[in-house]
Amino acid sequence: MILALCERFGVLPSVLLAEDVGLLRLLAIAALGRPPAEGAL
Amino acid sequence: MGFEEPVRTATLVFEDEDYAGAEVVCRRNVSMGTYFEIARAGEVGNAEASEAAFRLFGERVLASWNVTVEGEPLPASGEGMLGISPEFAALILSAWTRAVTDMPAPLGEPSVNGSSAKAPSIPMEVLSGSPGS
Numbered sequence: 001m002i003l004a005l006c007e008r009f010g011v012l013p014s015v016l017l018a019e020d021v022g023l024l025r026l027l028a029i030a031a032l033g034r035p036p037a038e039g040a041l
Numbered sequence: 042m043g044f045e046e047p048v049r050t051a052t053l054v055f056e057d058e059d060y061a062g063a064e065v066v067c068r069r070n071v072s073m074g075t076y077f078e079i080a081r082a083g084e085v086g087n088a089e090a091s092e093a094a095f096r097l098f099g100e101r102v103l104a105s106w107n108v109t110v111e112g113e114p115l116p117a118s119g120e121g122m123l124g125i126s127p128e129f130a131a132l133i134l135s136a137w138t139r140a141v142t143d144m145p146a147p148l149g150e151p152s153v154n155g156s157s158a159k160a161p162s163i164p165m166e167v168l169s170g171s172p173g174s
Binding site: 002017018019023024031 | 077
């Protein structure tokens with residue numbers, strides 16, 4: 001997950017790990033806006 | 042002069058009857074590094090890793106609580122976390138994880154596609170006579 005987030009934001013792990021944990025909440029909100037996977041309701 | 046970010050906290054509330062009345066105040070603005078350290082230690086599943094996770098949580102996340110042991114207040118610290126039962130400690134960790142990653146408040150039932158939405162009623166009246174008259 002850490003590497004995936006680093007790729008997503010284009011930062012090194014050291015930068016990502018210094019970020020506030022509130023980022024996880026932001027990611028959860030962003031995930032709600034994604035269309036459901038094919039076959040899912 | 043430097044600026045220090047204010048500490049944001051969350052008070053954990055427990056629905057379990059055994060822990061009703063416990064007030065555990067935790068920091069909400071910790072680093073992703075601390076979060077992953079605690080999460081990783083908690084995932085391993087052995088006693089040593091759990092101890093490390095509880096201690097780390099007590100040192101970096103736990104702000105205050107009203108937990109007592111035999112009437113004596115237990116310090117809100119790493120040592121304090123090791124003074125409670127593993128079940129309660131795991132419950133605290135799990136509640137904090139939800140508090141920092143879940144939505145701030147329930148958003149209610151999601152709308153499916155709008156088909157169930159009720160259209161507002163528009164008042165109508167019958168016009169008298171035809172347009173040509």
